[in-house]
Amino acid sequence: MRDLKEILLGNEAIARGAYEAGVKVVSSYPGTPSTEITQAIASYDRVYCEWASNEKVGLEVAIGASLAGARAMSCMKHVGMNVAADPLFTVSYTGVSGGLVVVVADDPGMHSSQNEQDSRNYARAAKMPMLEPSDSQECLEFTKKAFEISEKYDTPVMIRLSTRISHSRTLVSTNEPLDQKLIPYEKNMQKNVMMPAMAVKRHIVVEERQRRIAADVSNDSLEGLISIEQGSNELGIITSGIAWQYVKEALPEASVLKLGMIWPLPIEKIKKFAAGVKRLVVIEELDPVIETELRAAGINCEGKDLFTLQGEYTPSMIREALSDNKNPASAFDKSALPLAPGRPPVMCAGCPHKGLFMALSRLKAVVTGDIGCYTLGALNPTNAMDVCVCMGASIGMAHGIDKATDSEMTEKTVAVIGDSTFLHTGINGLINSVYNGSRSTVIILDNSITGMTGHQQNPATGRNIRLDPAPAVDLEALCRSVGVKSVYTVDPADTDASRKVIAQAMKEQHVTVVIARRPCALIPTGRGTPDMVVSLDRDKCTRCGACLRIMCPALTKGEDGYPQIDPVTCNGCDLCVRVCPFDALISGQATREEEAKS
Amino acid sequence: MTKSFNIVLAGVGGQGTLLAGKLFGLIAAKMGLDVKVSEVHGMAQRGGSVITYVRIGERVYSPVIEPGAADFILAFEELEGMRWAHLLRRGGTLLINMRRTMPMPVAMGQAEYPDNIIESILALSEGGTSVYALDAQKLAEEAGSVKAVNFVMTGAMSHFIDIDKALFYEAINDLFSGKKAALAEMNQRAFDLGSAIIEAK
Numbered sequence: 153m154r155d156l157k158e159i160l161l162g163n164e165a166i167a168r169g170a171y172e173a174g175v176k177v178v179s180s181y182p183g184t185p186s187t188e189i190t191q192a193i194a195s196y197d198r199v200y201c202e203w204a205s206n207e208k209v210g211l212e213v214a215i216g217a218s219l220a221g222a223r224a225m226s227c228m229k230h231v232g233m234n235v236a237a238d239p240l241f242t243v244s245y246t247g248v249s250g251g252l253v254v255v256v257a258d259d260p261g262m263h264s265s266q267n268e269q270d271s272r273n274y275a276r277a278a279k280m281p282m283l284e285p286s287d288s289q290e291c292l293e294f295t296k297k298a299f300e301i302s303e304k305y306d307t308p309v310m311i312r313l314s315t316r317i318s319h320s321r322t323l324v325s326t327n328e329p330l331d332q333k334l335i336p337y338e339k340n341m342q343k344n345v346m347m348p349a350m351a352v353k354r355h356i357v358v359e360e361r362q363r364r365i366a367a368d369v370s371n372d373s374l375e376g377l378i379s380i381e382q383g384s385n386e387l388g389i390i391t392s393g394i395a396w397q398y399v400k401e402a403l404p405e406a407s408v409l410k411l412g413m414i415w416p417l418p419i420e421k422i423k424k425f426a427a428g429v430k431r432l433v434v435i436e437e438l439d440p441v442i443e444t445e446l447r448a449a450g451i452n453c454e455g456k457d458l459f460t461l462q463g464e465y466t467p468s469m470i471r472e473a474l475s476d477n478k479n480p481a482s483a484f485d486k487s488a489l490p491l492a493p494g495r496p497p498v499m500c501a502g503c504p505h506k507g508l509f510m511a512l513s514r515l516k517a518v519v520t521g522d523i524g525c526y527t528l529g530a531l532n533p534t535n536a537m538d539v540c541v542c543m544g545a546s547i548g549m550a551h552g553i554d555k556a557t558d559s560e561m562t563e564k565t566v567a568v569i570g571d572s573t574f575l576h577t578g579i580n581g582l583i584n585s586v587y588n589g590s591r592s593t594v595i596i597l598d599n600s601i602t603g604m605t606g607h608q609q610n611p612a613t614g615r616n617i618r619l620d621p622a623p624a625v626d627l628e629a630l631c632r633s634v635g636v637k638s639v640y641t642v643d644p645a646d647t648d649a650s651r652k653v654i655a656q657a658m659k660e661q662h663v664t665v666v667i668a669r670r671p672c673a674l675i676p677t678g679r680g681t682p683d684m685v686v687s688l689d690r691d692k693c694t695r696c697g698a699c700l701r702i703m704c705p706a707l708t709k710g711e712d713g714y715p716q717i718d719p720v721t722c723n724g725c726d727l728c729v730r731v732c733p734f735d736a737l738i739s740g741q742a743t744r745e746e747e748a749k750s
Numbered sequence: 751m752t753k754s755f756n757i758v759l760a761g762v763g764g765q766g767t768l769l770a771g772k773l774f775g776l777i778a779a780k781m782g783l784d785v786k787v788s789e790v791h792g793m794a795q796r797g798g799s800v801i802t803y804v805r806i807g808e809r810v811y812s813p814v815i816e817p818g819a820a821d822f823i824l825a826f827e828e829l830e831g832m833r834w835a836h837l838l839r840r841g842g843t844l845l846i847n848m849r850r851t852m853p854m855p856v857a858m859g860q861a862e863y864p865d866n867i868i869e870s871i872l873a874l875s876e877g878g879t880s881v882y883a884l885d886a887q888k889l890a891e892e893a894g895s896v897k898a899v900n901f902v903m904t905g906a907m908s909h910f911i912d913i914d915k916a917l918f919y920e921a922i923n924d925l926f927s928g929k930k931a932a933l934a935e936m937n938q939r940a941f942d943l944g945s946a947i948i949e950a951k
């Protein structure tokens with residue numbers, strides 16, 4: 153029998169590990185699959201934590217905290233690392249005072265991401281150690297270890313997660329937190345002011361540090377970051393993280409070297425392991441990071457010749473490539489069952505974005521998109537998006553279209569961007585557009601929350617991460633202050649009025665901003681009440697189907713052809729009421745108002 | 751032999767598969783067994799197809815359940831039951847809530863929601879594989895909330911799984927400990943209704 157343990161998400165275990173390590177400051181920007189780390193940190197009262205406006209800022213806050221002598225952490229999703237890359241590469245040179253840990257969560261299989269980049273390449277490029285846990289217990293332990301390594305070797309340390317590690321719950325034993333004291337501040341310009349003369353010297357330190365860390369893992373003076381299970385000498389596997397779990401499942405007989413630190417690599421130790429097996433295979437999801445290093449070190453191995461560069465791995469895939477063991481037999485042959493239509497995500501009932509995208513769809517606008525719940529506007533039924541690249545990009549792209557076409561496309565083009573995304577990196581684009589005489593139109597979809605990642609506060613919501621009141625950015629005033637002459641505010645639930653304002657804004661000869669403001673239907677200020685639920689007047693309904701085409705999850709076609717309203721899901725946004733040509737749908741609020749009048 | 755269970759919870763974003771997954775995690779910890787629960791967060795939660803894997807055993811490696819390796823599938827919606835049916839092992843148990851939620855392509859008229867899902871599955875099941883269809887939503891409403899479908903389904907499966915019912919009750923209590931005692935009671939009621947409907951069959 154085990155002792156009773158907690159069952160934690162990998163992300164929660166990272167938070168627990170940081171807490172136990174005595175972390176003082178955590179500053180992050182949300183992003184699936186990393187968000188729950190910082191959310192869980194907020195439950196530890198003694199840790200200062202915050203939602204930063206973007207990942208670069210978050211990392212910079214952590215760098216400052218480390219410089220001041222505290223243990224500090226910043227967490228992000230893989231693409232967030234691109235935003236934070238600038239400070240990342242140079243803090244590798246300055247090193248740390250208090251331990252500095254950067255957590256980055258990759259998303260193989262792209263469950264919730266716009267690309268499938270492999271963050272391990274960052275550890276290599278920025279020349280800093282990277283640990284990769286394979287379950288929640290290791291998430292906790294490696295986080296504590298990361299802080300120790302950071303201080304011992306004077307380096308920031310990265311922890312790499314992947315969706316299956318971040319979002320799997322496994323058993324964890326926890327400990328009491330350390331009482332970590334601030335390391336007294338000392339001014340040290342040679343180490344911390346990265347101008348050419350100083351940086352030249354620090355680069356030498358960085359290269360030496362990498363060699364020392366690799367050697368210390370190889371000679372076991374840095375413990376707990378590599379484990380070797382000696383099995384058959386016919387097949388040796390080198391792996392790490394979630395792939396290790398799949399290997400253990402699929403190849404119980406093989407010899408396995410599991411890397412807890414995937415950068416820098418303990419090449420000497422790996423060479424010894426390689427010498428003891430007849431066939432050596434590297435099993436790693438995404439890029440051949442380990443494989444490439446082994447090959448460069450002259451170690452003969454296989455890897456991506458057997459396994460894909462895309463998506464998540466499975467035990468079945470590994471069995472098929474390397475063993476005679478059979479995959480389990482299914483009770484049902486998938487091909488014998490009827491074809492299951494896909495079920496893509498949809499905008500929620502009452503989602504304020506829906507009305508706005510219906511307006512854009514009617515306008516047949518060219519829409520430069522951005523990242524958030526509103527990216528779903530690209531799907532049916534509105535199909536109102538032409539491009540979506542990365543956070544903040546919509547505004548620059550609209551300006552680029554304006555310049556490329558000598559404003560010919562401009563009257564038809566709008567950028568759409570969420571409130572959190574606007575403050576993340578959109579504002580930079582807006583300043584540029586104004587400065588460079590753009591004629592583009594920007595719609596800020598202000599639903600008063602960072603929706604897509606699970607409802608985090610942001611600088612425009614008036615609350616901080618712990619939901620305490622905080623100053624709220626005034627979006628209208630901000631836009632005006634950077635020189636936008638026309639700033640309009642609309643209610644996106646009123647599709648017709650919104651459409652007219654947008655059409656007008658698109659015609660103007662300078663940068664215009666339309667703020668479409670209505671709170672997300674899933675947060676308290678946006679939630680409907682039972683008396684707002686829409687009802688149907690069957691005498692007026694002609695079963696034309698107009699209301700069903702808005703694709704509201706609360707509206708379905710009943711067996712008799714009449715729309716059915718699910719009272720639990722209906723949020724009372726009245727979008728269906730507005731599209732009904734026969735006034736057959738009745739707004740809940742209207743009834744109440746009528747009752748009050750009579 | 752120690753007990754080991756692979757349980758798939760399949761549904762539509764918002765149906766409470768995450769909470770049911772947490773429940774099994776608590777139960778496994780109480781049994782002194784290893785456990786992994788793999789969840790779906792983010793984009794797919796917005797009304798998409800979601801699946802939670804629960805693996806319980808002496809030592810569990812992969813958090814994901816391979817095709818043919820599930821002992822139980824609890825499908826909270828018919829189409830989702832069919833979508834993931836191939837995960838079931840021969841001789842496993844599939845429980846389906848008889849409810850249909852139209853996916854967008856169907857509502858848009860671009861795809862068809864298959865007729866007779868349960869009949870098709872039943873027709874293909876053989877060799878000790880069990881398939882049960884129940885109206886879990888009706889029972890959940892009876893218990894006090896449509897949101898309790900997950901506990902009705904869990905109650906139904908408790909009839910087949912070699913886990914002491916007392917552990918389910920304890921775990922439900924733990925999930926709603928503190929202020930939420932009324933919720934614990936309601937969900938236990940949902941659990942009992944689910945369990946009773948199978949007994950009656």
Ligand SMILES: Cc1ncc(C[n+]2csc(CCOP(=O)(O)OP(=O)(O)O)c2C)c(N)n1
Nearest residue numbers: 183232523524525570571572573602603604
């Ligand atoms: C650089 C980067 N960081 C984080 C994310 C994760 N992410 C996707 S959408 C989003 C925020 C969306 O919030 P908002 O713009 O307010 O739109 P909403 O979802 O509320 O409609 C975030 C943080 C990302 N895709 N890229």
